[in-house]
Amino acid sequence: xxxxxxxxxxxxxxxxxxxxxxxxxxxxxxxxxxxxxxxxxxxxxxxxxxxxxxxxxxxxxxxxxxxxxxxxxxxxxxxxxxxxxxxxxxxxxxxxxxxxxxxxxxxxxxxxxxxxxxxxxxxxxxxxxxxxxxxxxxxxxxxxxxxxxxxxxxxxxxxxxxxxxxxxxxxxxxxxxxxxxxxxxxxxxxxxxxxxxxxxxxxxxxxxxxxxxxxxxxxxxxxxxxxxxxxxxxxxxxxxxxxxxxxxxxxxxxxxxxxxxxxxxxxxxxxxxxxxxxxxxxxxxxxxxxxxxxxxxxxxxxxxxxxxxxxxxxxxxxxxxxxxxxxxxxxxxxxxxxxxxxxxxxxxxxx
Amino acid sequence: xxxxxxxxxxxxxxxxxxxxxxxxxxxxxxxxxxxxxxxxxxxxxxxxxxxxxxxxxxxxxxxxxxxxxxxxxxxxxxxxxxxxxxxxxxxxxxxxxxxxxxxxxxxxxxxxxxxxxxxxxxxxxxxxxxxxxxxxxxxxxxxxxxxxxxxxxxxxxxxxxxxxxxxxxxxxxxxxxxxxxxxxxxxxxxxxxxxxxxxxxxxxxxxxxxxxxxxxxxxxxxxxxxxxxxxxxxxxxxxxxxxxxxxxxxxxxxxxxxxxxxxxxxxxxxxxxxxxxxxxxxxxxxxxxxxxxxxxxxxxxxxxxxxxxxxxxxxxxxxxxxxxxxxxxxxxxxxxxxxxxxxxxxxxxxxxxxxxxxxxxxxxxxxxxxxxxxxxxxxxxxxxxxxxxxxxxxxxxxxxxxxxxxxxxxxxxxxxxxxxxxxxxxxxxxx
Numbered sequence: 001x002x003x004x005x006x007x008x009x010x011x012x013x014x015x016x017x018x019x020x021x022x023x024x025x026x027x028x029x030x031x032x033x034x035x036x037x038x039x040x041x042x043x044x045x046x047x048x049x050x051x052x053x054x055x056x057x058x059x060x061x062x063x064x065x066x067x068x069x070x071x072x073x074x075x076x077x078x079x080x081x082x083x084x085x086x087x088x089x090x091x092x093x094x095x096x097x098x099x100x101x102x103x104x105x106x107x108x109x110x111x112x113x114x115x116x117x118x119x120x121x122x123x124x125x126x127x128x129x130x131x132x133x134x135x136x137x138x139x140x141x142x143x144x145x146x147x148x149x150x151x152x153x154x155x156x157x158x159x160x161x162x163x164x165x166x167x168x169x170x171x172x173x174x175x176x177x178x179x180x181x182x183x184x185x186x187x188x189x190x191x192x193x194x195x196x197x198x199x200x201x202x203x204x205x206x207x208x209x210x211x212x213x214x215x216x217x218x219x220x221x222x223x224x225x226x227x228x229x230x231x232x233x234x235x236x237x238x239x240x241x242x243x244x245x246x247x248x249x250x251x252x253x254x255x256x257x258x259x260x261x262x263x264x265x266x267x268x269x270x271x272x273x274x275x276x277x278x279x280x281x282x283x284x285x286x287x288x289x290x291x292x293x294x295x296x297x298x299x300x301x302x303x304x305x306x307x308x309x310x311x312x313x314x315x316x317x318x319x320x321x322x323x324x325x326x327x328x329x330x331x332x333x334x335x336x337x338x339x340x341x342x343x344x345x346x347x348x349x350x351x
Numbered sequence: 352x353x354x355x356x357x358x359x360x361x362x363x364x365x366x367x368x369x370x371x372x373x374x375x376x377x378x379x380x381x382x383x384x385x386x387x388x389x390x391x392x393x394x395x396x397x398x399x400x401x402x403x404x405x406x407x408x409x410x411x412x413x414x415x416x417x418x419x420x421x422x423x424x425x426x427x428x429x430x431x432x433x434x435x436x437x438x439x440x441x442x443x444x445x446x447x448x449x450x451x452x453x454x455x456x457x458x459x460x461x462x463x464x465x466x467x468x469x470x471x472x473x474x475x476x477x478x479x480x481x482x483x484x485x486x487x488x489x490x491x492x493x494x495x496x497x498x499x500x501x502x503x504x505x506x507x508x509x510x511x512x513x514x515x516x517x518x519x520x521x522x523x524x525x526x527x528x529x530x531x532x533x534x535x536x537x538x539x540x541x542x543x544x545x546x547x548x549x550x551x552x553x554x555x556x557x558x559x560x561x562x563x564x565x566x567x568x569x570x571x572x573x574x575x576x577x578x579x580x581x582x583x584x585x586x587x588x589x590x591x592x593x594x595x596x597x598x599x600x601x602x603x604x605x606x607x608x609x610x611x612x613x614x615x616x617x618x619x620x621x622x623x624x625x626x627x628x629x630x631x632x633x634x635x636x637x638x639x640x641x642x643x644x645x646x647x648x649x650x651x652x653x654x655x656x657x658x659x660x661x662x663x664x665x666x667x668x669x670x671x672x673x674x675x676x677x678x679x680x681x682x683x684x685x686x687x688x689x690x691x692x693x694x695x696x697x698x699x700x701x702x703x704x705x706x707x708x709x710x711x712x713x714x715x716x717x718x719x720x721x722x723x724x725x726x727x728x729x730x731x732x733x734x735x736x737x738x739x740x741x742x743x744x745x746x747x748x749x750x751x752x753x754x755x756x757x758x759x760x761x762x763x764x765x766x767x768x769x770x771x772x773x774x775x776x777x778x779x780x781x782x
Contacts, residue, residue, distance in 0.1 A: 099568060104529070149377075149382045184782050185746075195568070196595070205486070210591075210592060210598050212592060212597070212637050257595070333474070336474040340532065340563065341532070341536070
């Protein structure tokens with residue numbers, strides 16, 4: 001009996017390690033470089049660098065290839081992305097990326113990291129188990145595609161509250177839309193985020209207008225990117241992971257300049273792999289706001305996550321904003337739902 | 352005494368608990384989907400005008416009225432917005448009723464802003480028939496490519512909410528790669544007696560369309576209108592975020608054989624026909640301290656030249672002098688009806704700058720947004736400037752206090768408007 005139990009335990013502990021190792025082996029990382037030396041610095045020309053150094057999932061340099069598009073005048077970035085995808089590269093690291101190359105990498109399902117410094121250090125950073133943890137945390141918070149109902153409450157210093165109810169739909173890593181159901185003054189407003197593009201539709205205005213992620217459509221402490229949040233792993237990578245007795249502390253850095261916060265410091269519960277607190281910081285580590293995750297509850301279909309998300313900010317002293325989740329359900333949507341043209345029709349998705 | 356104190360503490364605690372409970376309550380009945388949905392707002396809007404008795408438009412419109420320095424107007428509005436959904440079909444109507452008390456007495460006007468049926472069989476296709484606004488274009492104050500919309504007032508762009516009777520559809524397709532979205536919106540617009548007869552020449556079925564692309568994170572529209580009611584017109588617009596706090600947009604519109612009528616200082620009406628190319632460039636910028644700047648430059652090739660407008664004002668002056676000396680207002684009436692209403696446009700000339708600066712929640716006052724809007728006529732150097740205070744801190748209530756000052760020399764656009772300034776309060780309650 002003991003032997004059987006021991007064998008089961010051994011198998012159970014080996015399987016995830018093997019799976020993780022297999023996952024790592026499947027990873028292939030290309031780094032933009034000015035030389036063939038892994039100790040040199042990362043090139044800041046993602047599409048027009050002279051070489052790409054290709055590493056395997058264990059961090060071993062396996063190949064240094066010439067970039068056939070280094071002298072190409074037009075569309076070097078997208079062509080380089082396709083070239084790397086053909087070589088089986090899953091992740092690209094460079095000092096900076098053009099929009100067109102980012103688009104091509106996304107189409108090829110590749111990850112990318114904008115990093116500076118020594119190449120081999122950057123590869124280690126990307127292979128950091130913290131990034132794997134962050135992806136797991138994202139899936140624990142919500143399914144990749146879902147619909148949810150949230151109430152947003154802004155609480156003023158005198159205790160006066162303002163409530164908004166939102167219907168939200170999300171698909172994949174970069175598509176999310178929200179529709180205001182109440183109060184009457186906001187009813188029918190909707191916001192859409194497609195990667196870093198954001199729009200606001202106000203029925204009185206009659207057409208969607210482009211907005212910026214730093215604006216807030218509701219006032220209060222939550223801004224647009226808090227309300228239309230994408231997966232953390234889609235926007236940030238883990239620079240450093242600390243292990244405390246019952247928590248991990250992840251130090252996250254934004255992948256691109258267009259992400260709303262430059263840095264996040266995230267406290268993660270070790271047992272549940274769910275966030276308990278996040279500090280949103282500027283590049284100089286100035287605190288913009290703190291987000292607290294509370295009251296973990298089961299939403300059905302194996303979704304167990306905090307039902308209350310509170311936030312306060314030293315920039316809005318005494319004010320607090322709270323987000324309450326009433327319903328989260330897995331649901332798939334057509335991509336066309338997440339388009340500017342569909343925005344006035346979001347209400348038709350409610351069942 | 353102690354008992355009172357304990358009771359007070361208990362009451363405070365229980366109140367606090369109720370508050371805490373309320374804070375986190377979210378009743379599922381709040382999100383229930385109802386087939387019939389009715390909302391809207393009630394509005395009270397008193398306006399005080401300070402009249403410029405020497406201005407051309409005061410002479411033209413109020414020459415036979417009293418000689419008061421100010422004029423009051425009281426507006427009461429009820430807007431009803433209702434929809435009914437059954438399966439993939441939706442009926443939607445917006446009805447607006449205005450009651451106005453002005454120097455002309457009481458008046459009432461009820462308008463169907465929108466009233467249409469939508470079929471939404473899938474997220475890639477929808478079909479609409481009825482009275483509907485289309486609101487094409489990316490500009491905030493002006494939209495030269497909004498070929499099927501009523502002109503909007505740059506001082507209050509949200510006011511133009513009445514649509515036209517159209518048959519339209521949307522076909523939407525998403526892709527991976529640089530082109531993320533493609534959509535096509537074809538529109539049929541009948542112009543006959545009692546149907547859209549204020550749009551253009553009657554007895555014609557007009558066809559318009561818009562192709563929308565989200566290409567390299569840039570919104571791009573290609574737009575056209577063809578038919579007998581108006582001359583052919585084509586246009587395009589774009590909008591793009593440069594950084595997380597900076598957006599740029601623009602519009603370009605070609606109007607074939609645009610017909611313009613204008614009057615000279617003797618009262619002779621001239622007609623001119625030419626191809627007009629209008630364009631707009633704009634930006635929206637948000638600072639770290641939550642100040643939003645909206646800035647636009649608009650070149651309107653359909654507008655009047657400086658000399659044409661001067662001639663018009665000069666003719667009004669002549670008509671007014673004739674009226675004063677002989678009591679004969681025929682010249683003023685001629686000026687009033689001249690040029691087929693072209694002189695009633697919101698902006699008359701060709702080159703304008705628009706700037707709106709708004710500050711979100713200054714001094715930590717939540718839901719309070721002061722702003723300043725300026726429109727500058729680059730051709731005659733006249734301008735309007737309007738400070739505005741908006742407060743939305745009370746649930747479903749919107750309070751707006753707005754002042755507009757019109758500044759300009761003689762024979763300039765803003766200098767010859769009938770008011771020097773106006774102040775209005777708008778109290779709007781949503782239900």
